[in-house]
Amino acid sequence: MPSKLIEKTLRVNRLPHIWCPGCGHGILMRDVAQAIDNCGLDPDKVVIVSGIGCSSRAAGYMNYNTLHTTHGRALAFATGVKMANPDLTVICITGDGDCTAIGGNHLIHACRRNIDITSIVFNNNIYGMTGGQYSPTTPHGEKGTTAPYGNIDYNFDIPKLAEAAGATFTGRCTAYHAPQAIKLIEDAIKHHGFSLIEGMSVCPTYYGRKNKKGDSVAMMNWQKDTCIDAKVASKLPPEKLEGKILIGELSRDESKEEYTDMYMKIIEKCGGNK
């Protein structure tokens, strides 16, 4: 029996999902659904846009207007949706490869525009759909099927990248810390501007196995032990933070005007609103 939340927010007839046993994506998808529900949004006015990859299959399971696009392009499609109808709540679900490799250019420019889109990157540190190739978030030195001798690329810190590019809300959550994740995504949706959340997932099938990280439980335990809330961390001395990953809200800037608001002013100025 699916839970009430799942019945309400997911397309139950599309389940079970295609993700591997132990994958963290299902938890993150549920967190997104819970956050949307907590915001009290009309499902007919919510649009989920995704790209290509494991993460992007989430759109099809979610009971809203869903747009499963081409690899890397979710944010560019989402920009068109939001511009066309600013009354819609537009949420992007994308992956580490989709968003920061093939779609990296769209990411930094969506951040720069400060368009009111909430983007959640399901980061499993690997290309899962194609079977375990290293991605821009595979840690330096770790392995993938295309990095059999260890990855010599340095990995992105996605929230930092987004903040530097102009995103006015950034944060990080994990598959393990579900209640915190739901709250963070809720805040990101409510933020009027571009927000980016890195959702740390786990991929025991490819990333985990290749790098001897143990099973899903072990990987989530690692999240539990390694991640620390940014607010708590701000009160700790630096030596206590070594090797830790900050989660929660990481940056917020309420000073910048939102993109579609500015465009509506141009329309008004031109008399196009009559």
Place this chain on the structure above:
Amino acid sequence: MSEKRFKLLQGNEAVVEGAIAAGMRFYAGYPITPSTEIAERSALRLPQVGGKFVQMEDEIGGIAAALGASVAGLKSMTATSGPGFSLKQENIGYAAIAEIPIVIVDVQREGPSTGLPTSPSQGDLMQSKWGTHGDHPVIVISPSSVQECYSETVRAFNMAERFRVPVIFLMDEIIGHLREGCEMIPPEELTISNRRIDRKFNGTMAYAVQEGNYVPEFAPFGKGDHFNVTGLFHDLDGFPTNDNQKTDSQERRLLDKITKRRDRIQKWEEVECEDCETMIVCFGGTARAVQGAMDEAKKQDFFKIGMFRPITVWPFPEEALNKIIRQNKHLRQIIVAEHNDGQMVLEVQRIVEGRVPVIHLGKIDGTTITPEEVLKKIEEEY
């Protein structure tokens, strides 16, 4: 904004005016010569009519945003030239399989890669049909005057909306940068097609079609049952399927909606084709040199020349060409004049099947074919 009805306009500008008359309310693109004036005028004009313009970070973003806006209910366009047209190809396929109306303008320029950015060419003719991977439907329209930049853009939008397909508006630098008079026919005097909207998909059968029809009805995001759009092969409900029979029936319908309705899409111009000895087949800006050659020929005691000009280049007006070949007993040769190394000529040869000689007149040096060159070719081959 009250605009004068008759105005001297550049081809690129007329495209924007036609698009707005047809109902375009969204444009996304990236600057590229020789199409940039389309972006510039869209940026100026769209907010005046309550529409929206966004300059995206790259060519792919341009078509992606335009498709997003179309799904959200606005008639959308993007414009580009060769290099950008190549970059947009993947999402043209997405528009085809997800059945999202969009108009993509390609103002062709010479050569592969960066080529000669400011020189005329018609080298993207085959790409406009086959550019994106996989079997897919597409409609391609090519104007040969500033007036057609206006009125055929209206038709391009109508076709995109009626058939839920990407329509490619295949221009060349000759017409894109040409200024001539244009009658800006107001929307109330035009036939404007809008996508057929069904707010309740009878469940969520977003891709179901009624008996005898090929095009599913459509509801923009936020205005009807929420449904799923994907570039994967999908079932009638819009959700991915690997079922081979369902894949086949979806692919067949996508192709059939164009091929079985091609008589509603094809458009061409015939000038003195009924009794000519040489018929010149051409499209876009090349037609102007061919008509110039016909003007010259009339001043001299020259062979009788006719011109057959597809305006819808894909699907090619095959039946019309066949009819001329059947009926014109004086026809001795067909010359296909185009600014490339031989693309439309292949289609014409396929249709003519050797009944009369089909000869190619091409040019790929960045200059335009002249009327003298057309006449010389006719004489040489006669």
Place this chain on the structure above:
Amino acid sequence: MAKTEIRMTGSGGQGVIMGTIILAEAAYEDGKQVVQCQAYGPEARGGSSKAETIVSDDRIHYTKIKYPDLLLSLTQESLDKFKDAVKESTIFVVDSDIEVPEEIMKAHKVYSLPILDSARNVIKNKMSANIISCGAVNELTHVATQEALEAAVLNHVPKGTGDSNLAALRLGAQLIKEYK
């Protein structure tokens, strides 16, 4: 008038493209058939630039000019580049600083006018050379009425420069009328 083909040449930035647009727009508003086009790209930046207007009573098919009825050149380089693509009847209008080869002087009607100098010293706006040119070209070809030409000038010049540009237009015509 059956068909008049005008080629205006100069260096990038002198406004010869705008000059042909103004002539075309004026003739179009008068009810004539027109086409206007120009060379783009590297050709249009620095060096010599070229723009063309065709005016006709009948529909214009071919959009390019082979041999113009009138060739205007504002720089030596542009004259040197385009002087040979002419026919016997081609009229030359050149700036008076330009040296015109003897054989052209012999074979053609040549108007050597102080266009650039008048723009600088009479109109006191060197950007008005193209408008002076329009006045001269129209005085010779009569492709447009004075009324339409003035309206087209006002439609294309920056606000606040209307009067000086209309003066430039009249000056161009004057230079032809007084030419000896």
